[in-house]
Amino acid sequence: MDNMQLFSAPGNLDVDGALKLLETVGLPMESGSVIAVKVDFTKPCPPCLPVICDALREKGCLAFLADTAPCYGDALKSLWFAPANGYDRAGAPCVLADGVKGTDYELIPAKGVKLLRSAKFGRAILDADAILSVTELMVDESGYYGVIYDLGFGCASRAGKTEVQTSGKPVVDQSKCIGCKQCTTVCEHGGARMEENGKATIFPPKCSGCSRCMRICPTGAIHPNFDVTDASVQSKIAEYAKALCDMRPHAHLMMAAGTIYACADPVQLDKVCAEALGIPSSLTVGIEHLISLREG
Numbered sequence: 001m002d003n004m005q006l007f008s009a010p011g012n013l014d015v016d017g018a019l020k021l022l023e024t025v026g027l028p029m030e031s032g033s034v035i036a037v038k039v040d041f042t043k044p045c046p047p048c049l050p051v052i053c054d055a056l057r058e059k060g061c062l063a064f065l066a067d068t069a070p071c072y073g074d075a076l077k078s079l080w081f082a083p084a085n086g087y088d089r090a091g092a093p094c095v096l097a098d099g100v101k102g103t104d105y106e107l108i109p110a111k112g113v114k115l116l117r118s119a120k121f122g123r124a125i126l127d128a129d130a131i132l133s134v135t136e137l138m139v140d141e142s143g144y145y146g147v148i149y150d151l152g153f154g155c156a157s158r159a160g161k162t163e164v165q166t167s168g169k170p171v172v173d174q175s176k177c178i179g180c181k182q183c184t185t186v187c188e189h190g191g192a193r194m195e196e197n198g199k200a201t202i203f204p205p206k207c208s209g210c211s212r213c214m215r216i217c218p219t220g221a222i223h224p225n226f227d228v229t230d231a232s233v234q235s236k237i238a239e240y241a242k243a244l245c246d247m248r249p250h251a252h253l254m255m256a257a258g259t260i261y262a263c264a265d266p267v268q269l270d271k272v273c274a275e276a277l278g279i280p281s282s283l284t285v286g287i288e289h290l291i292s293l294r295e296g
């Protein structure tokens with residue numbers, strides 16, 4: 001397997017071992033370069049993370065620990081979890097990559113994919129010179145949450161997370177609509193329309209998904225359309241991951257079954273782990289989607 005590295009017992013990794021692991025998987029570590037270490041502040045700090053941060057510091061890199069705002073509620077929630085989960089002792093500052101309101105993102109092109117035209121990532125992650133994801137694999141009946149998920153969903157801004165989970169076009173809950181027509185006025189595409197019953201509706205063929213109408217509606221009647229298949233969500237997350245990897249040098253560590261798996265290629269890393277654990281194909285649609293894109 002290309003550049004796949006294994007290291008048993010994450011807690012036993014020392015600085016020399018971490019440096020060797022990171023060099024082998026090709027993480028650029030020039031002195032002074034800024035490395036975004038993507039972690040999940042809502043989960044316990046991986047035991048190897050302080051050593052990874054020490055190793056980056058030994059090379060003269062400026063590392064920071066990055067996570068993004070959750071989809072809903074207080075955007076700062078992720079940051080509150082960080083000290084409680086031990087990230088304040090990892091040896092690098094904790095940063096909410098899409099800002100304190102989850103609105104600080106950069107729109108980047110998504111090339112060579114089928115479902116997206118662009119992707120929205122936390123700006124601080126794209127400000128970095130390279131990305132190192134450190135992921136604790138999680139699998140349950142709802143999904144396989146590996147490296148592709150951590151990159152494609154975990155690095156996406158709040159708007160990006162909403163985009164991958166929805167059809168991209170809103171819908172109107174007419175029971176809340178008061179017929180004020182603010183949505184039809186603000187819409188530049190003819191996507192928001194009034195029906196004969198005096199209530200608004202969204203006409204999908206005209207809607208560009210800009211979400212202006214959602215923001216202006218005084219009653220909250222317009223909301224994202226979550227009526228999408230799991231396969232579609234997984235594939236869009238995978239395309240987000242590809243867009244990020246196309247933009248920045250990257251390397252990945254994943255903790256699974258007592259072993260650190262390290263690789264420069266998130267697809268290979270996820271595929272090897274999914275196969276080793278016998279994950280059903282319904283949960284690995286995103287991995288297969290990226291493989292099919294590569295094969296053209």
Ligand code: SF4
Binds near residue numbers: 177179221
């Ligand atoms: S802005 Fe909201 S309340 Fe007003 S017409 Fe549109 S959907 Fe109805």
Ligand code: SF4
Binds near residue numbers: 190206207209212214
């Ligand atoms: S999302 Fe944008 S394009 Fe679509 S209906 Fe609302 S304002 Fe119009």
